[in-house]
Amino acid sequence: MTQKTRDDQTLKWVGTRPIRPDGVEKVTGRARYGADFARPDMLWAKVLRSPHAHARIRSIDVREALALDGVKAIVTGDDLPEIASEQAFVGEEPTDYRMMSQNVLARGKVGYVGHAIAAVAATTSAVAEEALGLIEVDYEILPHVLDAVSAIAPDAPLVHDDLCDRKGEKKAPSNIANEVEMGHGDPEAAFASADFVIDRSFTTQAVHQGYIEPHACLAEAGPDGQVTIWCSSQGQFMIRGYTAKLLGLDLAQVRVVPAEIGGGFGGKTTVYLEPLAVALSQRSGRPVKMVMSREEVFRATGPASASRIRVKIGATRAGNFVAGEAWLDYEAGAFPGSSVAAGSMTIFAPYAFEHARSHGRDILVNKPKSAAYRAPGAPMAAFAVESVVDDLARQLEIDPIDLRLQNAAQEGVQSSFGPRYKRIGFVETLEAAQAHPHYDAPLKANQGRGVAAGMWFNAGLQSSAAVMVNADGSISVISGNPDIGGSRASLAMMAAEEFGIAYEKVGVRIGDTASVGYNDVTGGSRVTLATGKMVVEASRQVIAQLCERAAKVWDVDVERVQWADGKATVPDDDTIKPLGLAEIATGAGRTGGPIQASASGSVRGVGMSFAVHLCDVEVDPETGKVDVIRYTAFQDAGRAIHPSYVEGQIQGGAVQGIGWALNEAYVFDESGRLENPGFLDYRMPVASDLPMIDAVIIEVANPDHPYGVRGVGEAPIVPPIPAVANAVRAATGVRFSDLPLSPPRVLDALDPAS
Amino acid sequence: MEYAAPRSLDEAIGLLSQVGVDARPMAGGTDLLVQLRTGTRRPKLLVDLKQIPGLCGIDCGSQGFRIGAAVSGAEIGECLPLREAWPGVVEATELIGSTQIQGRASLGGNLCNASPAADSVPALIAAGAVCTVIGPGGRREVPVEEVVRGPGETTLSEAEIVVDFRLPQPQEGTGDAYQRMIPRTEMDIAIVGAGVSLRLAESGECLACRVALGAVAARPIRVDAAAEALIDRRPDAAALGELAAQASAAADPIDDKRGTRAYRSRVAGVLARRAAEMALRRAGPRRVAGSPAS
Numbered sequence A: 001m002t003q004k005t006r007d008d009q010t011l012k013w014v015g016t017r018p019i020r021p022d023g024v025e026k027v028t029g030r031a032r033y034g035a036d037f038a039r040p041d042m043l044w045a046k047v048l049r050s051p052h053a054h055a056r057i058r059s060i061d062v063r064e065a066l067a068l069d070g071v072k073a074i075v076t077g078d079d080l081p082e083i084a085s086e087q088a089f090v091g092e093e094p095t096d097y098r099m100m101s102q103n104v105l106a107r108g109k110v111g112y113v114g115h116a117i118a119a120v121a122a123t124t125s126a127v128a129e130e131a132l133g134l135i136e137v138d139y140e141i142l143p144h145v146l147d148a149v150s151a152i153a154p155d156a157p158l159v160h161d162d163l164c165d166r167k168g169e170k171k172a173p174s175n176i177a178n179e180v181e182m183g184h185g186d187p188e189a190a191f192a193s194a195d196f197v198i199d200r201s202f203t204t205q206a207v208h209q210g211y212i213e214p215h216a217c218l219a220e221a222g223p224d225g226q227v228t229i230w231c232s233s234q235g236q237f238m239i240r241g242y243t244a245k246l247l248g249l250d251l252a253q254v255r256v257v258p259a260e261i262g263g264g265f266g267g268k269t270t271v272y273l274e275p276l277a278v279a280l281s282q283r284s285g286r287p288v289k290m291v292m293s294r295e296e297v298f299r300a301t302g303p304a305s306a307s308r309i310r311v312k313i314g315a316t317r318a319g320n321f322v323a324g325e326a327w328l329d330y331e332a333g334a335f336p337g338s339s340v341a342a343g344s345m346t347i348f349a350p351y352a353f354e355h356a357r358s359h360g361r362d363i364l365v366n367k368p369k370s371a372a373y374r375a376p377g378a379p380m381a382a383f384a385v386e387s388v389v390d391d392l393a394r395q396l397e398i399d400p401i402d403l404r405l406q407n408a409a410q411e412g413v414q415s416s417f418g419p420r421y422k423r424i425g426f427v428e429t430l431e432a433a434q435a436h437p438h439y440d441a442p443l444k445a446n447q448g449r450g451v452a453a454g455m456w457f458n459a460g461l462q463s464s465a466a467v468m469v470n471a472d473g474s475i476s477v478i479s480g481n482p483d484i485g486g487s488r489a490s491l492a493m494m495a496a497e498e499f500g501i502a503y504e505k506v507g508v509r510i511g512d513t514a515s516v517g518y519n520d521v522t523g524g525s526r527v528t529l530a531t532g533k534m535v536v537e538a539s540r541q542v543i544a545q546l547c548e549r550a551a552k553v554w555d556v557d558v559e560r561v562q563w564a565d566g567k568a569t570v571p572d573d574d575t576i577k578p579l580g581l582a583e584i585a586t587g588a589g590r591t592g593g594p595i596q597a598s599a600s601g602s603v604r605g606v607g608m609s610f611a612v613h614l615c616d617v618e619v620d621p622e623t624g625k626v627d628v629i630r631y632t633a634f635q636d637a638g639r640a641i642h643p644s645y646v647e648g649q650i651q652g653g654a655v656q657g658i659g660w661a662l663n664e665a666y667v668f669d670e671s672g673r674l675e676n677p678g679f680l681d682y683r684m685p686v687a688s689d690l691p692m693i694d695a696v697i698i699e700v701a702n703p704d705h706p707y708g709v710r711g712v713g714e715a716p717i718v719p720p721i722p723a724v725a726n727a728v729r730a731a732t733g734v735r736f737s738d739l740p741l742s743p744p745r746v747l748d749a750l751d752p753a754s
Numbered sequence B: 001m002e003y004a005a006p007r008s009l010d011e012a013i014g015l016l017s018q019v020g021v022d023a024r025p026m027a028g029g030t031d032l033l034v035q036l037r038t039g040t041r042r043p044k045l046l047v048d049l050k051q052i053p054g055l056c057g058i059d060c061g062s063q064g065f066r067i068g069a070a071v072s073g074a075e076i077g078e079c080l081p082l083r084e085a086w087p088g089v090v091e092a093t094e095l096i097g098s099t100q101i102q103g104r105a106s107l108g109g110n111l112c113n114a115s116p117a118a119d120s121v122p123a124l125i126a127a128g129a130v131c132t133v134i135g136p137g138g139r140r141e142v143p144v145e146e147v148v149r150g151p152g153e154t155t156l157s158e159a160e161i162v163v164d165f166r167l168p169q170p171q172e173g174t175g176d177a178y179q180r181m182i183p184r185t186e187m188d189i190a191i192v193g194a195g196v197s198l199r200l201a202e203s204g205e206c207l208a209c210r211v212a213l214g215a216v217a218a219r220p221i222r223v224d225a226a227a228e229a230l231i232d233r234r235p236d237a238a239a240l241g242e243l244a245a246q247a248s249a250a251a252d253p254i255d256d257k258r259g260t261r262a263y264r265s266r267v268a269g270v271l272a273r274r275a276a277e278m279a280l281r282r283a284g285p286r287r288v289a290g291s292p293a294s
């Protein structure tokens, strides 16, 4: 059997658009999401949440609530084991188990309005709700901090007074939870040799991932200690690992069954409810179901960090970037762990700088703990750097795409975050944007066009997959990653391609934690890339076995057997009739038993993705309203296994970024209470707000993947904010450096109220 | 909580007066159900108004229009004579929510929910709509601008309900329009709404004008000073500028998560002017009521 990277000529499925295996279930409403599970005798649980942004909990009295008819169990922070400080890696944002445990149920202190204090399980949700009102919490209210600037002032109240560094050593008291620095060269000295230097500061607001499905789970702890959890998340193994850790259980005792997921975007890479549901089930002896309300999702689950970023770039008259330096402050929320490191890594990543440095700080404030959100940390950084690049292009009178091409990162270039680039497709993506008819389509009065670029690493991490040959010659694939963006289809297509059989003959199932090897979360745009690689690897092992079985039947040397088009053949002897998959499978009992293989690995060879977006806006000069009227997104996908799902990812990322740019923002009152915990006042774009997002796929194959895949889910949210802001700059002449570009802000800048 | 769907006005008024403050009339329920869910209202009895003949249907006659208070936005949008006569009222009604909401939302509910930002209300005030109110004390006619007292509060007394809205057949040269500002295109609450109705003489002079604003005060307001900027004048740029300035001056909005005070005041003027411009275009080429618009 030959190991090869398949090329276009031999491909039957890759690059086509078959119907996804989960499509019918989803459009007919039959697919089961997190809240769709039930067990006999099930209880409902609700969470009591802090009304204060910062307070010490003197005492919690649950006696009256426990006495209420129908209440079966209550847990508070005292009921969870103390957890030592230890780094947990959630795939996209760093966190610490001790802090995770405190976020799941407050100990001693609450850190934000909405922080969980107690959970009650009762026979109905109405009883559970009523019981919450009977819990008496005695608070000592503490002064709070709500933004990064006040949080680092010398006299700021401390969100934590017992922070430890990564080695577990206690740190000096401060709201700066972590600092990162990276880069190369000596930007400070190099700025002196630049003809132009632009130095500007930008702010962005906290925004929510806005998944349609609120967090939900059902947990059942048996009298034997076995625990089963049904829930919607970005990773059943992540839920198992964190829940077991937080409750002190063995992993082998916990089984997590993944539901379909109604959106996660990074926000479902951690636990909120599952440890509570399990603890309540252990105490009550009954299954416990929990479903967050939308308001709880907003108040208590992770938004993307608010940020303040200063960027300084120096360039020569000819347009060569000489040096770049950036200072990034990201709000972590009430627990450490913002995406500032990734922001600092991506900020200069698209460009070849001789001198580049970024300084990032993770800052504690009394707001919900931030969580990963699609290319965590990168969109805000891109807003800052791509706005400055746009200004440089204006100042230098160079076409903004030419300026980017002139400085574009490419193979061999030293990246600002460390490694040298392998083969990447940034130049090709820029060229495609420049050649597209959108780029020089005419504009009318009050309209403007913006261009911006962005990069995301994509992740490999750990993946496993199992491939089994069924007796009828069909193939079953088990993946351990929840299918968020169409990965069942992509995995089936790669398997069909490997076996040389019809796509319909491959069935892909998402296994629970007991039915497939370990997988890291569905995050980092990694599933088609990494789990796909494992499916290909397992398929090739199975094909090797199929060849051996055929060799046995024919009694020929296995070296002479080749697999092609779903059949084993002996190319050097045409008297031997090829054996099809079904024939080998049916006879497997006589040639050595069932045929199957699994593959696991820490997948290396990720391919970085670059995206370039073109955005046209029209600005109403009298109301300040910005309408996006045309939008084209270009992206190097490496290879689009299923182009529709690549386009879907590109469109979705663009829309989320546009929302972030225009109207989405958390609005807090002075006491730290979120004023817009719902989709009416947290203004995500609705379908009628936007034009069709045109997606243009560029394919510069990732040499380290059997089908050239890079991963596509995150890069498309990186360029939209600056693409919109640069378009608004073009339409109005005003450079906006603070988000969101809401009508009042825009009008005020266009025509300051007297 | 109990639910009743009476088939007559008498029965409805009877139920409402029996149960008193704990009873709540319900039309489309698009405000009420949300309030039940969030716990802002906890009525003991819901009195569904949609089975009562007097609150359903639209009558168009030579005297004008009678629109049942429980008629849905979708039905109103499909009533061609009404569209033609009062396009501003219809466009305001159609802005409420989405296709799904349009299938339920009523004018009675939009008015009696008493939100300062209700979309149909400024358009109805500008058009001079009058509603019929019936309660234990009998029947009265109330101009729309007198129904809302403040956020969530009406001037209706206990067990009184709005039965219908009346609009005249517009006189020759009449045009009306409604404009609203939201940061999105739908599923949002007006930051400012402006309704204008006016009538032009053959000479092009403005004979009559009514201006109403939403979301810029504790309740939808009629702004006579803005209307007077046009009345007895040619509606030229200067007059429209004056109308805008008066509308901005009359606005007394709050600062909140949805918009700042300064922004709302400024945009009130802009939208009042734009609504007037649209109303002028509609009034311009004289139309005979009932005939298709050209």
Ligand SMILES: Cc1cc2nc3c(=O)[nH]c(=O)nc-3n(C[C@H](O)[C@H](O)[C@H](O)COP(=O)(O)OP(=O)(O)OC[C@H]3O[C@@H](n4cnc5c(N)ncnc54)[C@H](O)[C@@H]3O)c2cc1C
Pocket: B024, B025, B026, B027, B028, B029, B030, B031, B032, B033, B034, B049, B069, B070, B095, B096, B097, B098, B101, B104, B105, B106, B107, B108, B109, B110, B111, B112, B113, B114, B117, B118, B119, B120, B160, B161, B162, B163, B187, B188, B189, B190
């Ligand atoms: C998703 C969504 C989007 C929305 N978008 C908009 C929008 O864009 N613009 C807008 O203005 N509104 C909007 N709304 C609010 C709501 O849809 C409107 O106010 C609608 O017109 C209410 O009508 P209803 O028949 O559903 O009222 P209901 O909910 O039935 O009643 C509302 C209130 O009025 C009372 N009431 C109803 N009928 C009568 C009557 N005949 N006499 C006395 N009292 C009565 C009820 O007791 C209740 O207090 C939206 C609501 C939702 C859920």
